[in-house]
Amino acid sequence: MNRLSGEEWQGGHYLSVPLSSHTHTNAHLQRHTRTHTHTHTHTFTLSRVVPSVAALMTWLHSAAFTRRLARSIAYLFPSGLFDNKAKPLMKHPDEVFPKQRAVQWGADGRPFHFLFYTGKQSYYSLMHDTFTKALAVEKHQDRLRGKGLFTQDAKQISLVGSRWLLKEELEELLVETISDHDYARFIQLMERLLSLPYCSAEEDFVQRYRRQLEIQSSKQQVQPLQYDQHGVAYSTGDGRRKTATGTVLLRDSGSGSISINGTNYVHYFPVLQDREQLMFPLHFMGVLGRFDMQCSVSGGGHSSQAGALRLAISRAMLSFLSEGQVETMRQAGLLTPDPRIKERKKPGQEGARRKFTWKKR
Amino acid sequence: MLYFGKQIIEISFALWHLPESLPRGLRGTTFSKMSASITGLLKPWTPRVFLVRWSRYNPYYLEPEPRKEVYHIPETELTPEQKEERELKSVRPIKAATNSVTSSVFNDPVLSKFVNMMMKDGDKIIAKGIITQTLENMKRKQVEKYHKAPEGKKAEIECNPYAIFHQALENCKPVIGLASIQKGGKFYQVPIPLTDNRRRFLAMKWMITECRDNKHRRTLMYEKLSQELLAAFSKEGNVVKRKHELHKMAESNRAYAHYRWW
Numbered sequence: 001m002n003r004l005s006g007e008e009w010q011g012g013h014y015l016s017v018p019l020s021s022h023t024h025t026n027a028h029l030q031r032h033t034r035t036h037t038h039t040h041t042h043t044f045t046l047s048r049v050v051p052s053v054a055a056l057m058t059w060l061h062s063a064a065f066t067r068r069l070a071r072s073i074a075y076l077f078p079s080g081l082f083d084n085k086a087k088p089l090m091k092h093p094d095e096v097f098p099k100q101r102a103v104q105w106g107a108d109g110r111p112f113h114f115l116f117y118t119g120k121q122s123y124y125s126l127m128h129d130t131f132t133k134a135l136a137v138e139k140h141q142d143r144l145r146g147k148g149l150f151t152q153d154a155k156q157i158s159l160v161g162s163r164w165l166l167k168e169e170l171e172e173l174l175v176e177t178i179s180d181h182d183y184a185r186f187i188q189l190m191e192r193l194l195s196l197p198y199c200s201a202e203e204d205f206v207q208r209y210r211r212q213l214e215i216q217s218s219k220q221q222v223q224p225l226q227y228d229q230h231g232v233a234y235s236t237g238d239g240r241r242k243t244a245t246g247t248v249l250l251r252d253s254g255s256g257s258i259s260i261n262g263t264n265y266v267h268y269f270p271v272l273q274d275r276e277q278l279m280f281p282l283h284f285m286g287v288l289g290r291f292d293m294q295c296s297v298s299g300g301g302h303s304s305q306a307g308a309l310r311l312a313i314s315r316a317m318l319s320f321l322s323e324g325q326v327e328t329m330r331q332a333g334l335l336t337p338d339p340r341i342k343e344r345k346k347p348g349q350e351g352a353r354r355k356f357t358w359k360k361r
Numbered sequence: 362m363l364y365f366g367k368q369i370i371e372i373s374f375a376l377w378h379l380p381e382s383l384p385r386g387l388r389g390t391t392f393s394k395m396s397a398s399i400t401g402l403l404k405p406w407t408p409r410v411f412l413v414r415w416s417r418y419n420p421y422y423l424e425p426e427p428r429k430e431v432y433h434i435p436e437t438e439l440t441p442e443q444k445e446e447r448e449l450k451s452v453r454p455i456k457a458a459t460n461s462v463t464s465s466v467f468n469d470p471v472l473s474k475f476v477n478m479m480m481k482d483g484d485k486i487i488a489k490g491i492i493t494q495t496l497e498n499m500k501r502k503q504v505e506k507y508h509k510a511p512e513g514k515k516a517e518i519e520c521n522p523y524a525i526f527h528q529a530l531e532n533c534k535p536v537i538g539l540a541s542i543q544k545g546g547k548f549y550q551v552p553i554p555l556t557d558n559r560r561r562f563l564a565m566k567w568m569i570t571e572c573r574d575n576k577h578r579r580t581l582m583y584e585k586l587s588q589e590l591l592a593a594f595s596k597e598g599n600v601v602k603r604k605h606e607l608h609k610m611a612e613s614n615r616a617y618a619h620y621r622w623w
Contacts, residue, residue: 336454
């Protein structure tokens with residue numbers, strides 16, 4: 001890290017100034033060479049013996065010397081200041097400075113765009129284009145109706161995995177500010193275009209104003225399966241619910257026994273609802289008797305402990321399942337941590353919702 | 362509704378309340394005045410403006426589907442709406458399943474709602490115990506009746522306590538309700554249509570209040586409840602009588618029906 005050669009340093013520092021710009025160094029060096037006779041050789045010697053002062057000056061002003069000196073200083077005085085990672089993180093100028101419009105009128109003062117005097121030329125021209133396309137599609141439909149070839153089940157644009165551009169994104173695209181009302185009108189007009197049966201002709205235009213949504217199941221982190229010394233597959237998972245935390249060690253041994261904090265699950269959870277919650281992920285996937293579970297849980301009450309263990313079991317099971325099954329479990333609501341907590345008490349009220357008794361006087 | 366600007370309130374209203382009737386392009390959309398990204402909507406969320414009914418889930422989250430058989434339908438047998446719903450679910454986050462919900466065949470949402478309504482001070486164990494005893498009691502009575510009945514009548518006697526429960530509740534549900542509407546300084550009882558949820562709620566509420574109030578002090582809750590449910594199953598008993606009274610009141614107040622403006 002410290003043995004950087006001179007050229008690797010960027011925004012070079014004191015060494016970027018060439019030595020020849022210092023007018024006093026020449027005299028200093030001359031004095032130095034006259035009085036200081038080197039009788040001993042030291043490790044930092046020049047690779048070639050310098051016969052004369054002129055040659056020495058040439059060497060001292062060379063790029064190779066600068067590089068060598070830089071490396072030596074970096075070695076002798078290691079400093080994290082000049083590290084690559086210590087460089088100031090600066091954004092690209094495009095991110096810092098907002099996009100600005102070029103001048104919208106010519107030398108004669110006449111604006112280029114025909115909608116310049118509306119004040120929001122890009123927005124209105126976009127609306128104009130969209131409406132033109134809608135009219136074109138309607139004309140096409142009328143022509144088809146005239147020929148008798150009109151069918152309701154024409155190919156439709158698939159819109160399910162995407163969303164409309166947000167107002168901020170649209171503003172960025174148009175490089176001008178629009179109001180909420182304008183944005184709403186734009187969305188309305190697009191919806192109108194999409195309501196026409198033969199709108200698939202304008203699919204490219206529509207998709208330009210839509211963004212793809214990412215598939216949620218790809219966000220699940222699935223740990224790889226581990227194997228113990230007997231070759232039995234196992235995995236761990238942990239879950240939380242309210243203040244309870246639970247961990248589970250799931251083993252693919254085939255006995256179906258469950259032990260929680262050392263005791264059998266029937267003794268630990270005497271309530272049927274809690275045991276059902278433990279069985280829920282296993283029953284849902286149809287693997288009730290397959291896994292052996294060692295659970296540990298603490299905090300909360302019996303219900304939240306059961307919920308924490310259910311989440312831990314679902315997460316541990318993911319390692320044993322395929323992609324489609326993971327998505328099914330997610331849609332069943334087994335992989336989302338329950339965010340519900342006890343609602344806080346508010347000042348001026350007795351509890352979270354309960355108000356103080358109303359007294360007339 | 363206060364969360365979004367007034368100008369786009371119609372879009373937000375549509376998305377929040379009527380997902381089925383959305384225009385095609387708005388499915389799978391999100392919108393935010395505050396941030397330009399969706400990542401803020403994927404966390405436990407406390408709204409800026411606290412409406413009375415708010416949840417820790419963002420409106421972006423969808424309800425979970427815990428039943429197993431829904432996921433075993435092959436691709437070919439899905440209707441286009443179901444296919445679209447599946448695609449929508451693949452891009453949206455899903456809420457966590459609650460504690461009382463499982464994929465088991467014995468999981469009944471109506472029964473769970475009834476247990477919750479019976480519950481006092483959060484004591485679900487006792488409420489669930491009472492319901493279990495009620496169902497057992499109903500089964501015992503029906504089986505006794507079955508064995509005592511002559512051969513021809515045996516097939517008509519329903520022994521499944523869950524079926525009896527559902528049918529009894531169905532028989533208790535009112536069709537039309539009354540609302541107190543103020544007009545010209547006086548309050549009138551105006552007949553109004555009821556939603557399914559409201560009807561189910563009224564049936565359960567009447568059943569529970571009937572069993573709590575109108576019984577001999579020595580009879581236990583499950584005993585009285587099983588008696589009432591069996592009576593409601595055969596369209597007798599106090600709860601069904603109360604439903605009929607409500608219908609009669611609505612019929613008698615027919616003249617004021619035009620006071621309803623929605």
